[in-house]
Amino acid sequence: MKRIEKVFLFVSQKSKELGKEEIASGFGITTKEVAAAFGIQRTNASKDLNELVKDGLLVKVGGRPVQYIDSSLVPHIHQQQSMQGAAGTPHVKDETDVFKKIIGGKGSMKVPIEQAKAAILYPPKGLNCLITGATGSGKTHFAHIMFEFAQEKGLIQNQQELVVFNCADYAHNSELLMSHLFGYAAGAFTGATKEKEGLIAKADGGMLFLDEIHRLPPEGQEMIFYFMDNGRYSKLGESAKEQQADVRIICATSEDASSYLLSTFVRRIPISIHLPSFNQRQTQEKVELVRLMVGIEAERIQRKISLTEDVVKALIGSVTYGNVGQLKSNIQLICARSFLSHMDKDDILITLEDLTEEIKVGLSQLADDRQILADLAQGLEPIMEVYPDQNVLRPLVDSYELPYNLYEIIDEKAALLKDDGVDQESINQFIMTDINVHLKSFYKDHRLTFDIENKLAEIVEQKVIDLTKKIYEMAKNKLNDSFQVNFIYAMSLHISSFLKRHQIEGHGELSSNDSIRKMVKEYPDEYEVALMIKDLIFEDYQITIPLEEVDYLTVLLVSLKKEKATGRIGIVVAAHGNSTASSMVQVVKQLFGSDNLVAVDMPIEMKPRVALEEIIKATELVNHGSGVILLVDMGSLGTFSEEIHRRTGIQVRTIDMVTTALVLEVARKTELLDTDLDKLFHSLKSFRGYGNALNQGVELVQTQKNPDLKRAIVAICASGKGTAKRMKEIIENCLAEIGEKDLEVLPISIVEMASVLKILQTDYQLIAVTGIVDPKIDVQYIPMELLFSGEAKQLIQELLLDAENHFEPLVLDEEKTWQICEEYLRANFTFINPEKVMAPFWTFVEELTTLFLKEANQAFTINLITHLGGVVERVLRQDVLTVTEDQLTSEVLPHVEAVEQVAKKLEELLFITIPPGEIYYIWQIINNTLATERK
Numbered sequence: 001m002k003r004i005e006k007v008f009l010f011v012s013q014k015s016k017e018l019g020k021e022e023i024a025s026g027f028g029i030t031t032k033e034v035a036a037a038f039g040i041q042r043t044n045a046s047k048d049l050n051e052l053v054k055d056g057l058l059v060k061v062g063g064r065p066v067q068y069i070d071s072s073l074v075p076h077i078h079q080q081q082s083m084q085g086a087a088g089t090p091h092v093k094d095e096t097d098v099f100k101k102i103i104g105g106k107g108s109m110k111v112p113i114e115q116a117k118a119a120i121l122y123p124p125k126g127l128n129c130l131i132t133g134a135t136g137s138g139k140t141h142f143a144h145i146m147f148e149f150a151q152e153k154g155l156i157q158n159q160q161e162l163v164v165f166n167c168a169d170y171a172h173n174s175e176l177l178m179s180h181l182f183g184y185a186a187g188a189f190t191g192a193t194k195e196k197e198g199l200i201a202k203a204d205g206g207m208l209f210l211d212e213i214h215r216l217p218p219e220g221q222e223m224i225f226y227f228m229d230n231g232r233y234s235k236l237g238e239s240a241k242e243q244q245a246d247v248r249i250i251c252a253t254s255e256d257a258s259s260y261l262l263s264t265f266v267r268r269i270p271i272s273i274h275l276p277s278f279n280q281r282q283t284q285e286k287v288e289l290v291r292l293m294v295g296i297e298a299e300r301i302q303r304k305i306s307l308t309e310d311v312v313k314a315l316i317g318s319v320t321y322g323n324v325g326q327l328k329s330n331i332q333l334i335c336a337r338s339f340l341s342h343m344d345k346d347d348i349l350i351t352l353e354d355l356t357e358e359i360k361v362g363l364s365q366l367a368d369d370r371q372i373l374a375d376l377a378q379g380l381e382p383i384m385e386v387y388p389d390q391n392v393l394r395p396l397v398d399s400y401e402l403p404y405n406l407y408e409i410i411d412e413k414a415a416l417l418k419d420d421g422v423d424q425e426s427i428n429q430f431i432m433t434d435i436n437v438h439l440k441s442f443y444k445d446h447r448l449t450f451d452i453e454n455k456l457a458e459i460v461e462q463k464v465i466d467l468t469k470k471i472y473e474m475a476k477n478k479l480n481d482s483f484q485v486n487f488i489y490a491m492s493l494h495i496s497s498f499l500k501r502h503q504i505e506g507h508g509e510l511s512s513n514d515s516i517r518k519m520v521k522e523y524p525d526e527y528e529v530a531l532m533i534k535d536l537i538f539e540d541y542q543i544t545i546p547l548e549e550v551d552y553l554t555v556l557l558v559s560l561k562k563e564k565a566t567g568r569i570g571i572v573v574a575a576h577g578n579s580t581a582s583s584m585v586q587v588v589k590q591l592f593g594s595d596n597l598v599a600v601d602m603p604i605e606m607k608p609r610v611a612l613e614e615i616i617k618a619t620e621l622v623n624h625g626s627g628v629i630l631l632v633d634m635g636s637l638g639t640f641s642e643e644i645h646r647r648t649g650i651q652v653r654t655i656d657m658v659t660t661a662l663v664l665e666v667a668r669k670t671e672l673l674d675t676d677l678d679k680l681f682h683s684l685k686s687f688r689g690y691g692n693a694l695n696q697g698v699e700l701v702q703t704q705k706n707p708d709l710k711r712a713i714v715a716i717c718a719s720g721k722g723t724a725k726r727m728k729e730i731i732e733n734c735l736a737e738i739g740e741k742d743l744e745v746l747p748i749s750i751v752e753m754a755s756v757l758k759i760l761q762t763d764y765q766l767i768a769v770t771g772i773v774d775p776k777i778d779v780q781y782i783p784m785e786l787l788f789s790g791e792a793k794q795l796i797q798e799l800l801l802d803a804e805n806h807f808e809p810l811v812l813d814e815e816k817t818w819q820i821c822e823e824y825l826r827a828n829f830t831f832i833n834p835e836k837v838m839a840p841f842w843t844f845v846e847e848l849t850t851l852f853l854k855e856a857n858q859a860f861t862i863n864l865i866t867h868l869g870g871v872v873e874r875v876l877r878q879d880v881l882t883v884t885e886d887q888l889t890s891e892v893l894p895h896v897e898a899v900e901q902v903a904k905k906l907e908e909l910l911f912i913t914i915p916p917g918e919i920y921y922i923w924q925i926i927n928n929t930l931a932t933e934r935k
Contacts, residue, residue: 003038007048008057010037015070028060028067031302032346046302066302066388098148103292104285108276112142119271120150120248128228128249128268130213130257133275136325139252140164142275143209146250156206156248163203168215169916176885177220179236188237193894200233204245213251214260221265224249228268278323283375286316293328294386297335304347305335307384310363311350313376317362330359460496467540468492474536475529475557487560493668494556495537502543520554530554569670569677570622571597573663574615575633576756578603578884584660594667598622604752605886612640619644619652627651627677629666629684631658653681712744712764716753716771717867724748726828726866727770734796743767750928773928783859817858818842821865829869831876840909841865847902852926860929867925871918872910882917892923899923 014029035045049068052058058068099105099113119129131139147162165181179188183198199208210216210224227233228249232242257266278286290312298305307315311334319327334355335348342348352360366373468491520527530553534545545553571594575581581599588594598618602611619628630641630652641652655662662684669680713731717724724747731745744764748756753775760766761777769775770782818838825834845864849856874880888896900919907913 003040004048004051006038007034007045008052010034011049011052011058011068012070012072015073018069028069030067042302046300098145098152102145103288104276104281107282107285108280109285112273112275115271115273116142116146117149119273120146120155121153125246126150126155126248127270129251129271129273130266130269131250131252131273131275132257133254134277134323135254136323137254137275137277138324139254139275140209140211142273143250143252147207147209150207150248160206162207162209163199164209164211165199166211167220168212175236175890176888177216178223181223182233182235182243184236185238188235195235195238198235200227200245200247201243203247205247207248207250210249210251212253214253214255214257216261218262221262225262225265225268278319278327283372284379287312287376287380289324289327290315290331291384291386293331294335294384295388297331298386299388301335301339301348302388304388305338305386306347306349307386308349308351309376309380309382309384310352311355312380312384313366314352314355314359314362316372316376317365318359319362320365334359460492463540464492464496464499467536468495471533471536474532478529478532479525479557490560490668491556493664494553497665498545498549499541499543520551523554523558526557527551527554529557568596568624569626569680570619570624570628571631571663571666571670572600572615572618572622572628573597573631573658574600574602574611574618575658576602576604576759577752580633584658584663587660588663588667594670596622596624596670597663597667603884603886604755612643615640616644616648619650620648623648623650627653629670629677629680630654631663631666632656633658651677653677655681655684709763709765710744711742711767712746712760714757714760714766714769714771715745715747716750716769716773716775717747717863724771726824731770731796738796740796750924773931814858817861821862824862824866825869829873832869832872837869837872837910838865840906841868844868844902844906847905848899848922848926851898851902852930857929860925863929864922864925867922871914871922872912874918875912875914880915880918881921882915883920888916888920892920895927896920896923899926 011029011034014033018027031042031046031049034040034049035042038045049058053060053068057071059071061067061069099117102109102113104110105113116129119127131142133139144162147156150156151158151160167177178184179196179198181198182200183196186193186195216224223233227245227247231246232244234242251269253260257272278289281289290307294305294307315327315330315334318330322329334350337356338348338350338354341354352363366376465488468488471491472487527550530550533553534550537543537545573581573585575584579601581601585597585599588597598621600611600614600618602614615630619630622628628650630644632640632654633656641654644650644652655666666680666684669683715724715727715731717727728745728747735741735743746760746764748760750771750773753773757766757775757777766777766779768780768782769777774781774783821841822834822838825832825837842861842865845861845868846856848864849860853860871880896916896919899922900914900916903914903919903922
C-alpha cells in the first residue's frame with residue numbers, strides 16, 4: 001500500500017472518531033499529527049494531504065493550523081454552515097467574478113480588469129486582445145485569470161485548458177512555427193508518416209495565449225492574423241484543404257507593440273490591456289502583494305510566517321527592475337532561508353537579520369520616498385502574520401514560478417545530512433548554499449542580483465578581493481568621494497595583474513611616461529591615496545610597489561571617479577560555438593558595465609567568409625576612432641585583421657587564444673587607462689591571467705616557450721557540457737596525482753565533433769579521445785565506461801607510458817552498469833536523488849534501446865543515464881540546452897519526436913517537462929551509437 005493511501009486511511013479513521021459538533025466547529029486532523037504518525041517530514045505530510053484534498057477524498061477545515069477530515073463527512077459541515085454560518089468551514093469557490101480576487105481591482109488594476117471583461121464578454125465570441133507591460137508585471141497570470149473568467153461565465157467549457165504558445169521558441173523557423181500552431185499532414189516533410197494536430201485545433205472552442213508575441217517574425221504574424229480574420233487555417237503540407245476553429249486569442253509582450261509588430265497585425269487586435277509596473281501600484285497594493293506571495297509560501301510549508309515591519313518595507317523597496325516577478329523571487333529566497341533556520345519550529349518569524357544584503361538595501365531605497373513611507377506608517381502593522389490556506393488566488397502563474405518544491409528539497413537534504421552525523425551549523429551552511437544556487441540559477445534570466453563577487457573569486461584570489469574592500473573604504477573616506485560600482489572589480493583585477501607580473505618576471509613595474517606623470521601631478525589627493533594603497537599591499541604581501549605603479553594606481557583612482565571617456569578602443573570577441581563569445585562578453589559587461597565590446601558567435605558550420613562579414617559589422621559598430629582589438633579563439637580568425645583594415649580603414653590588432661580573463665583585462669584597460677591601440681596590443685601579449693596560484697607563473701612562461709604543440713585529451717559528450725566536464729575533472733585529477741602538468745583536457749559536443757576535431761588536430765597534439773563515441777581519428781580511444789569504472793588513473797598512466805596502448809571496451813553486467821551510473825549521479829548532481837531516478841532512467845534507456853538499437857549496449861546505457869542526470873538537473877535549474885532551426889532539420893525531426901514520445905512517461909514520473917533542445921541531444925547520443933554499430 002502506498003504511503004498516501006495509508007495517510008487517507010489514518011485521517012478517515014480519526015475523522016470518524018470525532019463527533020458531529022467537533023467537525024462542525026472546525027476540528028480535524030493536523031499535518032503535524034500525520035507527520036508524527038508516519039515518521040515523515042511535515043512538508044511530505046502536507047503534500048499527501050493536499051493531494052487527497054485535490055482528489056476530493058479529504059477537505060480542509062478549521063482555522064490555524066489547517067486541519068483535514070474525510071470528505072464523506074462534509075454534509076455535516078454544510079448543514080451546520082447553513083444554520084450558523086460557522087467560520088473556518090471549507091472554502092466554497094466564488095464563481096461570480098474571479099477578477100474580484102486580483103489585488104488592486106479598485107485601484108491600479110481597475111482599468112485593465114474592465115478591459116479584460118469587455119474583451120471576454122463582447123458578443124458573440126469575444127475580442128482578441130494584447131496584454132502589454134514590463135517584465136514581471138504579471139501578464140501570464142492575468143491571461144490565466146481571463147481564461148478562468150471566461151469559464152465561469154460559461155463561454156468556455158470547464159474541461160478545457162488555456163493553450164499556451166511561447167513565440168520565442170520558434171522565432172526564426174517559420175516551418176516549425178506553422179507545424180506546431182497549425183499541425184501538419186502526412187507526407188508534409190521527410191518522416192511525417194502521419195498527420196498531427198496543432199495547438200489551434202487543441203484550443204478550438206477555447207483560448208490560445210501567445211506569449212512574447214514580439215518574437216514572432218513577420219511571416220508568423222501573417223499566419224496568425226489570417227486566422228484571426230476568418231477562423232480558417234491550413235495544416236503544413238495541406239494547402240488544398242482548410243480547417244475551421246473557434247479560438248479566442250490573447251497576446252502578450254513586454255516591448256513596444258508599434259516597434260515590433262506589423263501594423264496589419266496590431267489593427268486586428270481591438271483591445272490593448274496595459275498592466276502597471278510595481279512602482280505604479282498603490283502602496284497598500286504593494287503590501288497586499290507581499291502578503292499574497294508570503295501566503296503562497298506559507299501554504300507550501302503549512303506553517304504560519306510572520307514578518308516584521310522592516311522586512312515588509314525592505315521587500316517593497318528591493319523591487320527595482322523585475323516588478324511583481326522580482327518581489328516574488330525575493331520572497332521565495334527569504335522564506336526558503338528562514339524555513340531552514342526554523343525547521344524545528346511550528347511558526348517562522350522573519351526579521352531584518354534574516355535578509356540578504358541585496359534585499360536589505362530595499363530599506364534605503366525607500367528612504368527618499370516620503371509619500372510611500374507615510375502610507376506604510378499608516379497601513380502597516382508591526383508584525384505581518386500570514387497563515388496557510390488564506391489565499392483566495394492559486395499561486396501566480398508566471399515564469400518566476402519555481403518548477404519544483406524547494407522546501408521538500410531542503411527537508412530531504414537536511415534529513416540526509418543529519419543521518420550522516422553532520423552538525424546543525426554545517427547543515428545550515430550546506431543548504432543555504434543550495435538555496436542560493438537553486439534560486440540564482442533559476443532567476444538568472446530575470447536579471448536578479450548577479451553574484452559578481454563569486455564570479456570574481458573564480459579568477460582573482462580571495463585575499464586580493466578582501467584587500468580591495470579595505471582599499472575601497474579607505475579611498476572613499478580619504479577622498480570624500482563616490483566611485484563607480486565596478487571599483488572592487490577593477491581594482492582587484494589591477495592588483496592581481498601586478499602581483500602576477502611580479503611573480504613571473506621578478507618585478508611588476510609598468511613603465512611610466514611623461515603624460516602619465518603630468519596627469520598624476522594634477523591629482524595630488526589621489527596620489528596620496530595611491531601611496532597608502534602601496535603600504536596596504538606591502539602589509540599583505542611583503543612586496544614593495546614601485547613609484548611607477550603608484551602612478552598607475554593614481555590614474556586608476558581618478559578614472560574610477562570619472563564618466564566614461566569617448567574615443568575608447570573597441571573590442572570584438574569572436575569564437576567558435578553557439579554562445580562561447582557571448583558568454584565571455586556577458587560576464588565582462590556585468591562586471592564593468594562596458595559598452596565598447598560586442599560578441600560574434602560562430603557555429604562550427606559557419607563558413608569563414610560569413611564569419612568575416614559578421615566580424616566586419618561588429619568592428620564598425622564598436623569603432624570610436626581609436627581602433628579595435630579583435631580577440632579570437634583559433635583557426636582562420638587570426639588572419640582577418642588586414643582584410644578588415646583594407647575594407648573599412650579601421651586599425652585592427654588581433655590577439656588569439658581568447659579567454660574570459662583576457663577579455664576582462666582588455667575591457668579594464670580600455671575603460672580605465674589612457675592608451676593607444678599598439679601599446680594595448682603589446683601589453684596584452686604578455687598578459688599572464690589573474691590565476692589564484694601566483695607561483696604557477698614561471699611554469700606558464702616555460703610552457704609558452706615550448707615550440708611544440710600542446711598535448712591534449714578530448715572528452716566527448718552530447719552537449720560538451722555536463723558529462724564532458726565531469727570526464728575532464730576525472731582526467732585532470734589523475735594527471736595531478738601522477739604529476740603530469742603539460743596536458744590539457746578539451747570537452748566538446750558530438751554535434752560539432754567532426755569539424756571541431758579537425759581544428760583541434762591542427763592546434764594540439766591529441767594523444768587520446770574519450771567519451772560517448774569513438775570518432776575514428778588516429779589517436780587512442782578510451783570508452784567512457786572505462787573512465788567511470790574507477791580505473792581512470794591506471795588508464796591515464798598506461799596511456800602516457802605506452803602510446804601504442806589500445807583500450808578495449810569494458811564488459812559489464814547489469815549490476816555493475818547500474819552501480820557505475822548511480823555512483824556518477826550521486827557524485828555529480830545536487831538536486832536529484834539517484835536512488836529515485838535510476839529506475840525510471842533505466843526503463844527509459846531500455847525503451848530507447850528496443851526502439852532504435854539491435855541489442856542491449858552497456859556503454860550506451862552508461863552514456864545516456866549519465867547524460868540524463870544533467871538533463872534533469874538543467875531542467876530544475878531552468879538552464880537547459882537549446883537547439884537551432886538549422887539543427888532541427890526535417891530529417892532529424894521525426895527521430896526527435898519519436899524520442900519525445902518515449903520521454904513522456906519519464907516526464908510524468910519525475911514531474912518535469914524535457915524541452916526540445918534536450919530531446920535533440922538525447923537523439924544525438926542514439927544516432928552516434930547507431931553510427932558506431934554500422935562501422
